[in-house]
Amino acid sequence: MSFENLESASALQVVDLIGQSLSFDSVSRQAFFYLRRRVAELEETNEQARQALEKLNEAVEKLSAPANRVGTLLALPKKEIALVVQGGTEFYCSIDPRLGHETLLVGTRVLLNEAFAVVGDLGFDFSGPVVKVLDVLPDNRLRVGHEGVGGSFVVIRSTPLAKERIKAGLEIRVDGFSRVALEVVATSKTKHRLLDxxxxxxxEKVGGQKEAVGAIRDAVELPFLYADLFAKYHHHVPKGFLLHGPPGCGKTLLGKATAYNLTRKLREETGEERKEFFLHVKGPEILNMWVGESERQVRDLFEQARELAHEGFLPFIFIDEAESILGTRRAGRFNSILNTLVPMFCAEMDGIESMREVVIILASNRADLIDPAILRPGRIDRKIKVNRPDRAGSAEIYRIYLEQDLPYAPDLLEQTGQDRGKAIDLLIQGVLDVQFARTEQNRFLEVTFRSGRKEYLYRGDLISGAIIASIVERAKELAIKRAISDPSDHGLRLEDLLTALDIEYLENDIFPPSDITEDWLKLVDYDPQNVVRLAPVVRREESTVRQVV
Incomplete structure (x- = not known):
């Protein structure tokens, strides 16, 4: 470097240039190097201060700059032009060329600068109001509203939902400005509650209901397997059937068995491959406090069944506790839901040609409470009584739950020559002898008829598949506890079943309140018009007393 370029030189470079042009003795040389070191330190300090000042100025500039606004992209009407909603107002915005308009999607959040130009893409929001789709408009827009709240509004679809099939009744999430549908919300209520x-x-796994099984097979299987013959005779194919009878006797089990066996029989006999789809609905689940919501759920249920039928499934609509939603209509403010729900159900059933489209099964403990319009021929064509099992039927049910691979007591197996089938038969015979015995110990209810005649009901008169299943489970529990306390004493015994039998009847409150005479009579299958008095037998410490109803 020469002296002509001093203006562009640093202080340290000037010191080095002076040192090159002078001659020093030892003292002055030492002073010169000290000066040079000090100049270098000061220059480094100045550089650090300059960098710190630049960062400070940058931070001050950012903090004092106006904030960017966040909007939702509604459309891209032109190249590098975006239609954006922000704060409830729409803006026609330019797009920063560095961002690229082809990467922006309808519904995404965008950054807007002071000039309301799109300068950033924040992606889709992960929160927002959830609303229900009320209708799909012809141009693919959606009319939505809040459940139970009057009024509705229309939203457009985001890019991911542009081609997705959306139907009325689904729940969707919209953006914060309620202008764009962002996603379908897959709630357990809409996706999983109905599907089973x-x-x-x-x-073979349905025991004790030979008559009911035979009636179901005649009503359901024959029209499918012999469709040509039914058509030849111009025979009307039923639309659905009602399973009615006491609780715990297998109405739900029969419904599921119908779905499984019908599709299996179709596959074996005709080669028709149709997968069953069981829509299991409990009546009270449909009831809703909001006006029109229960009716909408009925419409959605039948619409879902029709869609499944179009997809090749054989849908079964099984409505348990049907009397709760299809009860007899009456005048009065408290029956307004049934007054609209029953006609809606009738209208949906009238839209079904036959069981080849949708199989409708109703189940009820109180068929007498169901509206006659539902049960008339042409809607629910078959009424199948599910009775309590008799002794032979109870033996079938016990045999289903007492499986071959269960551990049985060694002395019991020795008695039957290690034949497990015979051992199971001995257990069943022993427990049924006690359960169906007409002894005072088994007596639980005295019935007085209008004629003055009296009858006693016994434990065997109240038997059901649910009670038998519970007895077997209790017996298993007793055997497990005994094996824990004494490993050498293991396996199911007759004593376990008999103890479980006593516990089941004594522990559970299996009767209605004593002041509801009609419910008592329906529970034991008696006509209320022929009975004037009930006297439940209550046992306390070996004594028998009667509680008059």
Whole structure:
């Protein structure tokens, strides 16, 4: 460097240039190097201060700059032009060329600068109001509204939902400005509450209901297997059937078995491959406090069944506790839901040609409470009584739950020559002898008829598949506890079943309140018009007393 370029030189470079042009003795040389070191330190300090000042100025500039606004992209009407909503107002905005308009999607959040130009893409929001789709408009827009709240509004679809199939009744999430539908919300209520895959349930696993099974097979299987013959005779194919009878006797089990066996029979006999789809609905689940919501759920249920039928499934609509939603209509403010729900159900059933489209099964403990318009021929064509099992039927049910691979007591197996089938038969015979015995110990209810005649009902008169299943489970529990306390004493015994039998009847409150005479009589299958008095037998410490109803 020469002296002509001093203006562009740093202080340290000037010191070095002076040192090159002078001659020093030892003292002055030492002073010169000290000066040079000090100049270098000061220059480094100045550089650090300059960098710190630049960062400070940058931070001050950012903090004092106006904030960017966040909007929702509604459309891209032109190249590098965006239609954006922000704060409830729409803006026609330019797009920063560096951003690229082809990467922006309808519904995404965008950054807007002071000039309301799009300068950033924030992606889709992960929160927002959830609303229900009320209708799909012809141009693919959606009319939505809040459940139970009057009024509705229309939203457009985001890019991901542009081609997705959306139907009325689904719940969707919209953006914060309620202008764009962002996603379908898959709630458990809309996706899983109604759907119940049918387990493998052949008729052999349904015990104690031969008459009901035979009636179901005649009403359901024959029209499918012999469709040509039914058409030749111009025979009307039923639309649905009602399973009615006491609680715990297998109405739900029969419904699921119908779905499984019908599709299996179709596959074996005709080669028609149709997968069953069981829509299991409990009546009270449909009831809703909001006006029109219960009716909408009925419409959605039938619409879902029709869609499944179009997809090749054989849908079964099984409505448990049907009397709760299809009860007899009466005048009065408290029956307004039933007054509209029953006609809606009738209208949906009238839209079904036959069971080849949708199989409708109703189940009820109180068929007498169901509206006659539902049960008339042409809607629910078959009424099948599910009775309590008799002794032979109870033996079938016990045999289903007392499986071959269960551990049985060694002395019991020795008695039957290690034949497990015979051992199971001995257990069943022993417990049924006690359960169906007409002894005072088994007596639980005294019935007085209008004629003055009296009858006693016994434990065997109140038997059901649910009670038998519970007895077997209790017996297993007793055997497990005994094996824990004494490992050498293991396996199911007759004593376990008999103890479980006593516990089941004594522990559970299986009767209605004593002041509801009609419910008592329906529970034991008696006509209320022929009975004047009930006297439940209550046992306390070996004594028998009667509580008059």
């Amino acid at each position: 895959r049918v387990p493998e349930l052949p008729w």
